[in-house]
Amino acid sequence: MAQTGIADRAARNGHAGDTGRGLVGRLAAGLAEQVTSRIPVADLDERDPDYIRETLPRQWLLSSLYFRAEVRGLGNIPETGPVLLVGNHSGGNLTPDTIVFTLAFCAYFGVERPFYQLAHNLVLSMPGLSFLRKFGTVAASPENAQTALDSGAALLVYPGGDHEVHRPSWEGHRVDFDGRKGFIRLALERDVPIVPVVAVGGQETALFLSRGRGLARSLRLDRLFRLKVLPISLALPWGLNLGDMLGHIPLPAKITVEALPPLYLQEEFGPHPDVNEIYDHVIRVMQDTLDALASERRLPVIG
């Protein structure tokens, strides 16, 4: 069982909030503590293959009928052993690409193959989303990622995280990891292949206007909740949607996902590879694929 270390860190952040100004500061700090206490400790055992299997038909309906999804290149993923799946992330706090890809992966390799996904702390501490843990979703931290890979599992990470997921809709066809390179160090340390997973269409499920970075900073959300953004979008059923904390109803945009051939870092970049060089390479191959997928689309949402 892995102790995340996140809870401690977040608790320290929450404590730091106590020094905030007046009542608002104390309220926010209290809320932060509540959230922190809800962040589950990563337990890989919480993944429940029977539950996943029984819910696959539901996911299949959503994915096939609503998002008209198409997933290509699953054969590129190594059949066995640990693998780091690195995806670009889209769709605000409700990310259809994750649903579509999780279904495709579990159907293709079977629910017996251990498969975990890293998610933001806030997602896992949200009331009503505890079922995600049965799907193998664990809080994003280097410790959890290492535990999952060491157990021989496939691990899906979205390095862009909240930064990428809330990018404006007009940047929908851009891979933007915000320079986060932790996933490369992880793959090098654990000596596992990276499989880039490129998805298109997610950023058309609402009209995303701004990440609201300045807003998040001025409200000190980055210190309290590790939240660097407070996104602003036009989304159903809210109209103007600030923060996207309660989620939204995504528009039925066509989602296409493509898994690319695996990158064996030590083989391709030598025994002492340069992390920046690998990062540039991963971004380039993903951006090229995203450009190709985008060029197949004629209309937003319809695809």
Added chain:
Amino acid sequence: MRVGAAIDISAPSEAVWEYVSDPERYLHFMSGVTRWEVVSDEPRGLGARYRMLFRVGSAEVGGLIEVIEYVECRDVAWTSVTGLDQRGRWRLRERDAGRTHVELRLSYGVAGAGLFGSLAERVAAPTVRGHLERTVQQLKRQVEQEQTRRKAAARRAARAGAP
């Protein structure tokens, strides 16, 4: 959900059996199938195991299957070991000499998936049925073309052999 397709093929049952008992040919005539891989020591016969997938909607579904009935030139039936619950059967019956009635049956579902499970089965049914129908049509075309080729080869051989 149970779906099926049937067709009459102008060939003896042995000729059809060559196709339906040979996993290497499956990718050439089975519609929608994206993978049919032998995972047992024996590629055919009772107890043979395959990993198969076929595309329905947004996913490739299937899993590990095992042959549970194998009667030469008549029946081959399989059931799922992992993945989607399924039971399938090729049923060959030679009605007149040189004419074979071929049936392909498949029942599938996910046990325990409840209401959404049965809904998904129904939504998928037209696609699955379409795959099965195209499969038997492609089988018919391939077997009959092979028959024609063999007859032509026999005629050529006979002509060449004649003085």
